[in-house]
Amino acid sequence: MSDASGFIPYARQTIDSDDIAAVTAALRSDLITTGPVVRTFETEMCDFLHVPYGVAVSNGTAALHAAVYAAGVGDGDEVIVSPLTFAASANCVLYQRGTPIFADVDADTLLLKPTAVESKISKHTKAVIAVDYAGQPCDYTALRALCDRYHLTLIADCAHSPGAAFQNKSSAQWADIATYSFHPVKHLTSGEGGMVVTRSETLARRMRQFRNHGIDSDHLNRAAAGTFEYRMVTLGYNYRICDFQCALASSQLKKLAHWIERRRQIAAMYDDAFNSDERMAPLRVHHDAFHVYHLYVIRLATRYTAVDRRALFDQLRASGIGVNVHYLPVYRHDYYQQHFKGCSNNCPNADAAYDRIISIPMYSALSDQQVMRVISAVQKGLDSLSV
Numbered sequence: 001m002s003d004a005s006g007f008i009p010y011a012r013q014t015i016d017s018d019d020i021a022a023v024t025a026a027l028r029s030d031l032i033t034t035g036p037v038v039r040t041f042e043t044e045m046c047d048f049l050h051v052p053y054g055v056a057v058s059n060g061t062a063a064l065h066a067a068v069y070a071a072g073v074g075d076g077d078e079v080i081v082s083p084l085t086f087a088a089s090a091n092c093v094l095y096q097r098g099t100p101i102f103a104d105v106d107a108d109t110l111l112l113k114p115t116a117v118e119s120k121i122s123k124h125t126k127a128v129i130a131v132d133y134a135g136q137p138c139d140y141t142a143l144r145a146l147c148d149r150y151h152l153t154l155i156a157d158c159a160h161s162p163g164a165a166f167q168n169k170s171s172a173q174w175a176d177i178a179t180y181s182f183h184p185v186k187h188l189t190s191g192e193g194g195m196v197v198t199r200s201e202t203l204a205r206r207m208r209q210f211r212n213h214g215i216d217s218d219h220l221n222r223a224a225a226g227t228f229e230y231r232m233v234t235l236g237y238n239y240r241i242c243d244f245q246c247a248l249a250s251s252q253l254k255k256l257a258h259w260i261e262r263r264r265q266i267a268a269m270y271d272d273a274f275n276s277d278e279r280m281a282p283l284r285v286h287h288d289a290f291h292v293y294h295l296y297v298i299r300l301a302t303r304y305t306a307v308d309r310r311a312l313f314d315q316l317r318a319s320g321i322g323v324n325v326h327y328l329p330v331y332r333h334d335y336y337q338q339h340f341k342g343c344s345n346n347c348p349n350a351d352a353a354y355d356r357i358i359s360i361p362m363y364s365a366l367s368d369q370q371v372m373r374v375i376s377a378v379q380k381g382l383d384s385l386s387v
């Protein structure tokens with residue numbers, strides 16, 4: 001789908017009439033927040049990911065915050081994070097007064113590199129946040145082994161990767177806690193929304209309390225027990241999500257497998273066009289990974305510079321292609337530079353990648369014709385680069 005001007009965005013939600021009908025039904029019911037649809041969606045998402053416990057929250061950032069809280073991160077604790085991600089993956093550590101420590105990504109996949117993680121482990125390390133960048137699951141055999149050996153909580157930021165699998169297991173099955181985002185640019189949306197999932201009943205209980213002010217029950221539990229009493233047992237937040245939002249996400253989840261298939265077809269068309277072009281340095285997909293392509297990231301060959309990338313970006317935008325760049329390494333954001341001066345320039349692979357990457361349109365409603373239009377615009381843009 002493109003807008004009337006022919007502009008093709010880099011990402012876009014798909015909302016069908018069945019989604020609208022599901023939201024309407026939820027809006028007509030007695031409970032529009034903390035009601036039964038939230039629980040239904042939690043169960044459906046857990047079934048999809050093959051994990052037992054899920055807690056739906058107001059957005060993916062709240063999910064990350066709940067995960068870091070449940071991992072017990074507090075004053076002075078260190079959490080190792082991928083730098084090539086949205087700032088929320090690291091900000092959640094700051095919310096708990098911990099310190100994010102950035103470990104470099106693998107130069108070929110741009111996923112957190114297990115050997116780099118190991119080199120950053122100290123006696124203060126409490127957890128690792130791995131990001132399934134662009135929709136490719138991390139190397140979870142290595143990360144799982146590392147976290148087990150050093151007794152660290154493995155948090156998978158799966159904002160990009162619902163449905164992804166490594167060695168046929170979902171990222172959520174490998175991690176201690178996995179977090180999801182249902183922002184409209186993601187695979188499925190609830191407007192704003194997120195979820196934490198886990199295999200641990202204890203962690204799930206902590207995150208459920210954290211979502212609701214740190215209170216030990218919700219109104220449905222109290223009604224079932226016939227009591228008005230509740231206790232606030234820890235300091236939590238209001239990170240709840242509405243039933244009509246979960247109705248939308250639940251309706252979307254039914255279509256996710258089909259949408260992923262289409263994203264993978266589009267990726268194959270892009271791969272065919274770009275993988276053998278010597279002007280490109282394609283990202284590698286691990287042979288054990290089932291990649292679900294939240295993003296399709298092209299990368300220019302090493303002879304190109306940030307100036308060339310900018311020229312290509314500008315040219316694509318001018319031809320109506322909604323390109324984007326994911327991401328400035330988190331430690332290069334102004335806030336991190338001001339508060340954590342020591343963390344600049346310690347992840348050379350992330351820095352080098354940032355100068356040469358562009359995300360091109362990727363969403364299931366793209367037609368083959370639109371994909372071909374993107375491909376020819378990229379090729380024309382490459383032809384015009386002077387190198």
Ligand SMILES: Cc1ncc(COP(=O)(O)O)c(C=O)c1O
Nearest residue numbers: 059060061086088159181182183
């Ligand atoms: C990797 C990653 N983590 C976390 C988030 C935060 O999710 P939300 O926008 O739902 O708070 C995003 C959203 O863009 C993301 O891309």
